[in-house]
Amino acid sequence: MKRVLVMSTRGIGNRGRHLMLDLRTIMPHSKKEQKLDTKDRLDTANEVAELHSCEGCLLFEARKRKDLYLWAARTPRGPTVRFEVQNVHTMGELSLVGNALRGSRPILVFDQSFNENAAIHVQLIKALLSQIFSVPCGHKKSQPFVDRVLAFMHTPDGRLWVRHYQIQLEALRQQSKRMPAVRALSQLVSGEQAFDTNTTHLSAEDMQALAETLVEIGPRFVLLPIRIFAGSFGGRTLWENPDYISPNMLRRAARIRGTVAVRAKRHTKRARREAQLEKALANLPVDELADVFESGEIEPS
Structure with a gap:
């Protein structure tokens, strides 16, 4: 995509706003717009994207000033993927030592869980993320350098871990001697090979070897896919996460667990007091005059 619109709805928190600004920084082909x-x-984001001649859109949606969602869409026809954004750590918050050239083109690295099988x-999500985060070759705001990696890792629980790294060329050359896949990346970074495509797949072993040559820049965050729509910001549902539980339901369950715990604590405390009272009554001395008036008869003097 030549241009990608990056914007948010009103009510977004500081952490979400800083994440949006970080994505604009690492995406030289992005366009910014005021809050929806x-x-x-x-x-209506489709109309805004059309005004800016954007073919893609990243829309951050805030709910209750607590929950953050990300809509990744190919405008104006779709498809669209809605994510819940979790575990957000911005570049300013992390203060990492990684430092890449501003405007350089990243290499998009996907682990083996994104392959053809x-x-x-998962393949649709990979294709959409590749189109959105890939910097077009020869873009006017991009630099003709490749010195960073944008990694996407798919975990067994269905989440996508997103990490942003700087490439250390010397360390990459050392690792490329024993890893063919890493050797191809080394040729891309050093300019020995034409950079026609910026998407690659690495096995777990190659990912570990590549990690030894990288320095994290940030930001880092986790995306949990919720639903895939056929259209742009709507339309027919192509896929829905059956295991997804909304933050509202999690908070409600936490409140219920807290209420049940409080009630159980009160019941235990009441039962303990009753047991202590019964024990105290059982240990009282016998009253010899307790049965004096039970017969109801008064003996004459």
Whole structure:
């Protein structure tokens, strides 16, 4: 995509806003826009993207000033993937030592779970993320250098870990002597090979070897896929995460667990007091005059 619109809805928190600014920084082909005024009609982002001649859109949606969602869409026809954004750590917060050239083109690295044998929705997510985060060759705001990696790792629980690294060329050359896949990356970074495509797959062993040559820049965050739509910000549902539980349900369950715990504690405390009272009554001395008036008869003097 030549241009990608990056914007948010109103009510976004500081952490989400800083993450959005970080993505704009590492995406030289991004376009910025003011916050979307409405939360009910997110499809109005298609009109904003059309005004900026953008083919893709990253829309951060804030809910209750606590929950952050990310809509990744190919405008105006779709598809669209809705994620829940978790474990956000921005570049300013991390203060890492990694430092790449501003405007350089990244290499997108996907682990082996994104290969051809993956599920259809995983392949669709990979294709959409590749189109959005790939910097077009010869873009006017990009630099003709490759010195960073944007890594996407798919975990067994369905989450996507996103990490951003700087490439250390000398260390990469040392690792490329024993890893063919890493050797191809070394040729891309050093300019020995044409950079026609910026997407590659690495095995777990190659990922470990590549990690030894990288210095993290940030930001880092986790994406949990919720639903895939056929259209742009709506339309027919192509896939839905059956294991997804919304933050509202998690908070409600936590409140219920807290209420049950408080009630159990009160019941235990009441039962303990009753047991202590019964024990105290059982240990009282016998009253010899307790049965004096039980017969109801008064003996004459």
